Amino acid sequence: MKKCVVLTSVIFSLIMHSCGLRNDRHIAARPVIVTRGEWQAATARPYKSHKPVRITVHHEGTLIDSTKNVAVFIKNIQRWGMGNDRKWADVPYHFFVAPDGRVYEGRNVFTAGETATEYDPSGHLLISCLGNFEKQEIPKKQLDALVALIAYCSRKYDIATDSLGTHRDHSGKTDCPGKNLYRYFADGSVGKRVKELQQ
Numbered sequence: 001m002k003k004c005v006v007l008t009s010v011i012f013s014l015i016m017h018s019c020g021l022r023n024d025r026h027i028a029a030r031p032v033i034v035t036r037g038e039w040q041a042a043t044a045r046p047y048k049s050h051k052p053v054r055i056t057v058h059h060e061g062t063l064i065d066s067t068k069n070v071a072v073f074i075k076n077i078q079r080w081g082m083g084n085d086r087k088w089a090d091v092p093y094h095f096f097v098a099p100d101g102r103v104y105e106g107r108n109v110f111t112a113g114e115t116a117t118e119y120d121p122s123g124h125l126l127i128s129c130l131g132n133f134e135k136q137e138i139p140k141k142q143l144d145a146l147v148a149l150i151a152y153c154s155r156k157y158d159i160a161t162d163s164l165g166t167h168r169d170h171s172g173k174t175d176c177p178g179k180n181l182y183r184y185f186a187d188g189s190v191g192k193r194v195k196e197l198q199q
């Protein structure tokens, strides 16, 4: 009887392994990332290096829907940010999450980001969700991709999930990332889902 139980458990574990079921959560947490080459980014200028120790979520602030050409939209953010208005080294954020759930690579993760408010973004890994979530709801695909990206970045760059926050947690001068996204941080659901993906 004992042998049978052991054999059954060995067979079960072999089936689990060969089906890849053990890795489901791991795979689910690894988003597909549109590279800078794919959205035709300009070369970044040199800028202050940093080590990200916390993850901070923003919204981009412009109303958007899934019909928008996101690659062109991000290219325009880069053109504006590197232009005379701001003179930044690159796009301000390390990642962008589009309404359709696609993730776009932003500036080098080991380069400090940019802000128009008073907090110092050094040490922050900045993720921006495209849209204005003061005015619109966040699509489910976009929120799911944000959760997966946070889980991925936390593991890849060894950043504690307890460090997770939003722009308004670090600055009193902004509504960013908008009430319709912020509520998923305030109720703890984003943090809970990130931890579930990492188990």
Ligand SMILES: [Zn+2]
Binding pocket: 057, 058, 059, 167, 174, 176, 177
């Ligand atoms: Zn912000």
